Amino acid sequence: MSRGRWFAIAALAAAGGAFLAITAGGIGQNLVYYWGPTELHAAGKKAVGASIRLGGLVADHSIVRSPGSSQVEFDVIDRPGGRVHVKCTGVPPQLFRERIGVVVEGTMSPAGHFEGRRLMVSHSNEYRIPGEGEAVDVKKTMRTTQGLDDAPAP
Amino acid sequence: MTAAAGRVLILLALLVSSAGAMAGFAAGARGSEAGWRLTRRLAYAFAALMAAANALMVWALLRRDFSVGYVAHVGSRSVPDWVAVVSLWSSLEGSILFWGLVLGVYVTAATRANRSRHPEYMPYAAATWLACGAFFSFLLAGPAQPFATVPHPPADGPGPNPLLQNHVLMIVHPPFLYLGYVGMTIPFGLASAALLRGRLGHDFIRPLRDWLMLPWIFLTCAITLGAWWAYEVLGWGGYWAWDPVENASFLPWLTATAALHSALLTERKGVLKGWTTTLVMATFLLTILGTFMTRSGVFNSVHSFTQSAIGPTILGFLALVLVWSVILLAARIDRFSPEGQLLGAASRDGMFLANNLLFVLFTFTVLVGTVFPLVVEAVQNVQMSVGRPYFDRMAVPIGIALLLLMGVGPALPWGRATPEQLKRALLPPIFGALLAAALGAMLGVRAPWTLVALGFGGYTAQVTLRELWRPVARRRAKGAGLGEALVESPRRSRRRTAAYVVHAGAALALVAIAVSSTMGTSKELQLREGQTATVGAYTLTFLKAEEVREPHRDALVARIGIMKGGRDLGVLTPRMNHYESQREPVGTPAVRTSLFEDLYLSVMNIDPAQGTLGLLAMVNPMVAWIWGAALVMALGGLAALWPGHRAAAAVAARVDPRVPAPSRVAAEG
Numbered sequence: 095m096s097r098g099r100w101f102a103i104a105a106l107a108a109a110g111g112a113f114l115a116i117t118a119g120g121i122g123q124n125l126v127y128y129w130g131p132t133e134l135h136a137a138g139k140k141a142v143g144a145s146i147r148l149g150g151l152v153a154d155h156s157i158v159r160s161p162g163s164s165q166v167e168f169d170v171i172d173r174p175g176g177r178v179h180v181k182c183t184g185v186p187p188q189l190f191r192e193r194i195g196v197v198v199e200g201t202m203s204p205a206g207h208f209e210g211r212r213l214m215v216s217h218s219n220e221y222r223i224p225g226e227g228e229a230v231d232v233k234k235t236m237r238t239t240q241g242l243d244d245a246p247a248p
Numbered sequence: 249m250t251a252a253a254g255r256v257l258i259l260l261a262l263l264v265s266s267a268g269a270m271a272g273f274a275a276g277a278r279g280s281e282a283g284w285r286l287t288r289r290l291a292y293a294f295a296a297l298m299a300a301a302n303a304l305m306v307w308a309l310l311r312r313d314f315s316v317g318y319v320a321h322v323g324s325r326s327v328p329d330w331v332a333v334v335s336l337w338s339s340l341e342g343s344i345l346f347w348g349l350v351l352g353v354y355v356t357a358a359t360r361a362n363r364s365r366h367p368e369y370m371p372y373a374a375a376t377w378l379a380c381g382a383f384f385s386f387l388l389a390g391p392a393q394p395f396a397t398v399p400h401p402p403a404d405g406p407g408p409n410p411l412l413q414n415h416v417l418m419i420v421h422p423p424f425l426y427l428g429y430v431g432m433t434i435p436f437g438l439a440s441a442a443l444l445r446g447r448l449g450h451d452f453i454r455p456l457r458d459w460l461m462l463p464w465i466f467l468t469c470a471i472t473l474g475a476w477w478a479y480e481v482l483g484w485g486g487y488w489a490w491d492p493v494e495n496a497s498f499l500p501w502l503t504a505t506a507a508l509h510s511a512l513l514t515e516r517k518g519v520l521k522g523w524t525t526t527l528v529m530a531t532f533l534l535t536i537l538g539t540f541m542t543r544s545g546v547f548n549s550v551h552s553f554t555q556s557a558i559g560p561t562i563l564g565f566l567a568l569v570l571v572w573s574v575i576l577l578a579a580r581i582d583r584f585s586p587e588g589q590l591l592g593a594a595s596r597d598g599m600f601l602a603n604n605l606l607f608v609l610f611t612f613t614v615l616v617g618t619v620f621p622l623v624v625e626a627v628q629n630v631q632m633s634v635g636r637p638y639f640d641r642m643a644v645p646i647g648i649a650l651l652l653l654m655g656v657g658p659a660l661p662w663g664r665a666t667p668e669q670l671k672r673a674l675l676p677p678i679f680g681a682l683l684a685a686a687l688g689a690m691l692g693v694r695a696p697w698t699l700v701a702l703g704f705g706g707y708t709a710q711v712t713l714r715e716l717w718r719p720v721a722r723r724r725a726k727g728a729g730l731g732e733a734l735v736e737s738p739r740r741s742r743r744r745t746a747a748y749v750v751h752a753g754a755a756l757a758l759v760a761i762a763v764s765s766t767m768g769t770s771k772e773l774q775l776r777e778g779q780t781a782t783v784g785a786y787t788l789t790f791l792k793a794e795e796v797r798e799p800h801r802d803a804l805v806a807r808i809g810i811m812k813g814g815r816d817l818g819v820l821t822p823r824m825n826h827y828e829s830q831r832e833p834v835g836t837p838a839v840r841t842s843l844f845e846d847l848y849l850s851v852m853n854i855d856p857a858q859g860t861l862g863l864l865a866m867v868n869p870m871v872a873w874i875w876g877a878a879l880v881m882a883l884g885g886l887a888a889l890w891p892g893h894r895a896a897a898a899v900a901a902r903v904d905p906r907v908p909a910p911s912r913v914a915a916e917g
Contacts, residue, residue: 120641185864186852
């Protein structure tokens with residue numbers, strides 16, 4: 095092989111390596127975690143500032159709406175008994191109420207509550223109506239919630 | 249009864265396609281004319297059986313025959329007949345059946361078109377198609393079973409997913425997607441045939457390119473229709489989210505686009521044969537990967553309506569196709585002998601290579617971002633996704649580079665160019681670039697990337713228009729009238745003209761995407777009846793919340809009066825639809841499209857009793873231009889395919905693959 099050819103191969107390898115590094119870095123910085131309250135607490139400091147989709151049920155008697163604005167506060171709970179307080183600025187969707195599965199996109203604040211940018215009611219893919227008290231797999235519905243992906247970055 | 253008849257049809261299709269695949273491979277290996285005739289007949293028989301099975305299913309859907317498994321799964325007495333018909337592709341099993349129909353149509357068309365041409369390749373190609381047909385017949389006979397018998401038929405079924413009933417685009421989007429996806433089987437078969445033969449002759453590149461172009465057109469339409477549907481139905485105000493399902497349709501489009509360009513180079517210069525073949529096979533693999541991702545429930549997103557045992561079977565097929573492709577490529581790629589060579593980095597040749605490099609990088613980026621969460625979940629059992637910023641950050645520079653390349657590439661001459669030539673080719677379009685960027689800045693564009701996109705778009709627009717105008721001017725110089733020249737030149741150089749039309753559409757689409765994603769306004773409003781709010785230049789008044797009853801759904805409708813600059817623009821009615829079978833309501837936004845911007849209103853919550861409304865209000869500039877641009881691209885693609893056989897055949901007869909064509913001689917000096 096000629097020197098020019100070796101040079102071309104080396105250049106391609108370098109470019110490929112740089113591209114790989116950029117890709118890996120890009121993915122690493124933009125991970126979105128799907129966590130419930132228990133996992134959120136388990137993550138500790140790591141959760142502060144990270145992109146998180148918090149999934150769980152809205153706790154009974156925990157919804158507080160502030161009049162005149164779309165701000166809403168509530169607690170999200172999960173099966174293992176985790177609980178986290180959420181302050182959300184997004185307009186709540188039609189079905190938002192107690193004991194419904196929700197997914198909140200946002201991050202953990204240093205103050206210890208979850209700062210929600212966007213609130214969605216988990217959207218079942220099944221055609222049938224779930225029976226009373228039937229368990230809804232929140233992890234599964236977390237990914238199905240309409241349009242959650244797409245909050246335009248503020 | 250119906251179910252049993254359907255199962256018989258599927259089993260026959262499995263039998264016929266397997267036999268056809270074997271007959272085809274044997275005929276190819278022996279060069280037997282009789283074997284090729286038999287293969288053709290079996291191919292037509294496969295298509296006929298698939299058509300019959302689909303007709304039977306539509307009939308069962310229309311009769312609400314709930315003894316057929318698929319009808320019991322998606323049928324309903326409460327839906328109108330047109331919904332019953334489109335239910336054919338509304339759920340998993342039916343969509344695989346529909347896949348079989350589309351494959352049958354493609355195989356028939358491609359077989360008939362080439363029945364007396366390319367005898368050395370065609371039996372192998374048809375055998376590959378029929379092998380794919382056999383796989384899908386197997387899928388229908390075993391794991392999918394749309395024709396399962398229901399022992400105790402229910403009195404009524406649940407009906408198809410309301411999201412499908414909610415908008416007409418969802419009826420046209422899936423057929424286009426299948427026409428794009430399934431159609432990639434044809435070039436895959438042709439490429440496999442070339443590899444099996446160990447030869448890719450000059451005469452065989454044209455059919456390869458044409459049969460790649462056809463599904464590419466459908467895929468382009470399908471991606472756009474999907475984006476349009478998301479925009480008009482899902483109500484979050486955007487059209488693209490890098491959702492795994494969107495990526496699944498975009499990945500094969502990227503490699504197919506790369507392959508179309510590299511095939512042009514192969515056709516013109518006799519180079520990159522192995523590379524073109526690789527891209528074609530990768531495209532098919534990505535369609536199967538896409539089918540796996542969307543149809544197995546590995547990702548749960550808006551499009552994956554079901555989960556099933558079909559996933560592993562498709563995964564097995566994907567592995568099989570991958571092994572087949574890798575082995576064929578490894579064993580035979582060395583036999584493709586180049587007939588020419590590439591010259592000069594700063595030439596059109598070099599720009600074609602740059603194009604391919606960018607498209608491959610783009611594919612890789614999207615693929616890694618899409619598959620990464622799956623790998624992590626499989627290995628570490630941690631659930632996550634790769635966020636949109638990753639895709640945006642990677643896609644924006646690549647998209648902008650492609651936009652510039654569409655200007656620089658066609659401006660450069662083939663082969664080596666002198667510095668003088670380069671200057672003359674590359675400098676004048678800078679005028680168009682500055683003009684477009686200045687215009688954008690005047691209209692308020694401040695985002696630097698958007699200004700760059702506008703500038704590159706202007707550059708490309710000037711080059712594209714110049715190249716479109718050049719043959720017209722030449723004809724006029726020969727004394728033709730303007731009208732005659734405008735009609736004649738594109739006809740004489742149809743494929744060239746078509747390519748520039750596609751480029752014009754693509755450039756417009758990229759600019760429109762850049763503008764719409766950076767120049768919009770968005771507001772979340774909480775309103776009471778009679779209250780007024782503003783978004784952009786619009787004034788919105790929440791007039792009233794109403795309940796409306798329709799045959800197959802109830803709806804809560806918000807009536808919103810629109811004013812702009814003191815002018816009354818009427819009333820928009822975004823709504824929430826409640827379908828009987830669905831717990832959650834499905835919102836339908838209202839979109840008012842004008843030439844430069846859309847006003848987009850989407851109900852987030854509504855309460856007629858209290859008279860309150862939560863509203864997402866957006867002003868999205870240039871979104872409609874994206875749909876228009878995609879239409880231009882599709883029409884350009886069609887123009888390239890439009891049969892102009894006399895001219896093409898005459899050229900093909902004159903060009904002997906072993907003798908360099910005049911253009912090649914000229915280019916290589």
